[in-house]
Amino acid sequence: MASWWRLRVPASSANLGPGFDSLGLALSLYLHCRFRTATRLTITVSGRDAESISTGEDNLIWQTALRVARELGQELPPIELEIVTEAPLGKGLGSSASAITAGVLIADAILGLKWKNERILDVAASIEGHPDNVAACILGSVVASAVDSEGTAHAVRLEMPLHFEVAVVVPDYPLPTHKARAALPDSYSRADAIFNIQRASLLIAALSTGTASAFPTALEDRIHQPYRAALVPGLEEILRLRAPGLLGCCLSGAGPSILVFLNQGRNEVTDAVTKIFAAHGHGAEILDADVDREGCLVWQEGAA
Structure with a gap:
């Protein structure tokens, strides 16, 4: 054999x-x-x-x-x-x-x-x-x-800085990638392109140096998340969420899962995300995952 x-x-x-x-x-x-x-x-x-x-x-x-x-x-x-x-x-x-x-x-x-x-x-x-x-x-x-x-x-x-953590919150419904892609426009304004280039550069620098003060600005986006918000009820509130220990939230890939960056208060932060999903009629699971x-x-x- x-x-x-x-x-x-x-x-x-x-x-x-x-x-x-x-x-x-x-x-x-x-x-x-x-x-x-x-x-x-x-x-x-x-x-x-x-x-x-x-x-x-x-x-x-x-x-x-x-x-x-x-x-x-x-x-x-x-x-x-x-x-x-x-x-x-x-x-x-x-x-x-x-x-x-x-x-x-x-x-x-x-x-x-x-x-x-x-x-x-x-x-x-x-x-x-x-x-x-x-x-x-x-x-x-x-x-x-x-x-x-x-x-x-x-x-x-x-190398992900050791004092940064991640968590994943998964709502109780799927979102096919092709559907999430179809929600995106064919072109973007110069202002939106510049906005994302700035934030992506800031995010890389923050992750390279462990600079927490760059968040949540470093996670802001005008290329895909605003257009997918209608497909993920509660996303807009989740992206605006601020809490002690929370660096910021973003869609995981095309969604609907949420990737949470934090440096303390894991349970409190992830519970806040699940409560927003619940307010929009959806259950959500917190996955035991790290980097x-x-x-x-x-x-x-x-x-x-």
Whole structure:
């Protein structure tokens, strides 16, 4: 029998307010996979929202691995794949990016490619369509990313300051990414572009230096959150929320989850967010998540 491999990919939050399609943060909610070559494809899924994940040929992890092999002109053998999920699906926590990253890692392991993170990032970003979530999945912590004029993805990892914390508040309804994208305009004014460039730059500087006084200004945004507010009841109040220990709130990815930056008073701050959702008729769950500082991990069972 072929030996087993294991991998772990963190969930992620993208945009972080003003950094639309460029900034991301890895979260300690994981997609776990155990896999080995087999005579036929077998996929089992357990964990959070497992019933929403295909166990057939159309499984996103498997299709990604097949695509990587096909684009290299190689054939990927069938595998036995065990999937365990911790992050909710369709809530703005990068579930598709985690799955795509896992698929690239599976192809890399099975085909013996031994790709470095830069290649894994570039391939995963080309499949996902934007680099922010997959960069966080691969590198961990906070990432700034971009795709150059030739289509190659680049990312730089920052260490999240230890005195900054994050929390995730998840309301009781999904928001499909395509619907959230459709709410955005085709163009923006110069004033709004400048507004976001200023805040995204300030946010990177604040996260690099641990400067709490830059918040909540550093999380302000005019590119995506104002247009998605109608899809996330209570968002406008949540973005205006001020409380002791709270640095600020923003949509996690396309939403509807809320990413909360804080430096103290975790329970009080997250409870305030859930109360706003409740005032708009929705329950909300506070996830036990922090910043993942390792990024994706792959290892072979029994290896020293």
